[in-house]
Amino acid sequence: MTQPVDEAQTDKKPPAAVVNGGELAAELGIEVWQIMRAVEVGAVPQRCTGKGWRREVADELAGRVPEILAAVEAAEAFGANRIAGVLAEAAGVEGVTRTDVELIVEAGHLVEVDEYKGWPLYSVQDAKQWAAEHADELVSMVAERRTWVEASMEIGEAAEELGWSVSEVQRMMRERGMNPGRFAVSPARILLC
Known part of the structure; x- marks a missing residue:
């Protein structure tokens, strides 16, 4: 007597001996960019072969x-x-801008951890932590900036x-040694005096 064969089991392919980044990400249930970033930070080993990771490595990573x-998050x-958006979300404050981030950095609360094409990058984790601990300070900072604007x-x-x-205003500002920016009072009082 023969046993009935489950067709679903016969159609199932054995796991690939080598998986690429997309396949590994799908198996782990995460995004491809997270795999690539995890490789960069050493949380996932470099590819074992030119085509990807061996099955035993993929199974261990699961x-x-x-x-x-x-x-990856760290x-x-x-x-x-983008850090302005992280701060806003973490503190529940609307209207946080890069100007606020620059003030937070100047105060030493966030530090540059990397750079991209010459632009400073800041830790998302540090920004979330600072915003959670200093939400009232962030609210005040945003309100002061809005009032000033x-x-x-x-x-x-x-x-x-x-x-x-x-260009005439810029020339007068240069001649008087003024930094570019916003005028707090009538420019006539500053530039014509």
Whole structure:
């Protein structure tokens, strides 16, 4: 007497002896970029062959997914614009900008951990932690900046108020040793005095 054969079992292929990055990511249930970043930070070994990772390595990594994701998160770094979003989300504050990030960096609360094409990158994990611990400070910082922006004017507005071109205002600012930026008071009081 023969046993009935389950067709689903006969169609099932054995696991590949070597898996590429996409296949490994799919097996681990994570994204390909996370595999690549995990390789960069040493949480996943370099490819065993030119085509990918051997089956035994892939099987061993399957039991380490939480550790791999933690290593990727710990190494995750963004530029000021994206860190502003991280801070806003972590503290529950709307309107955080790169200017706020720059002030936080100047105060020594965040430090550059890497760079990309000459732009500084900051630790996502550090930003989340700082925002969670200093949410009130971040709220105050954003409110102060918004108040300043509402009460001040940009160089184009200053030029319009004076009836000058922007380049004339910039020239006067250079001649007077002023840094470019917003005017807190009427530009006429500053530039014409």
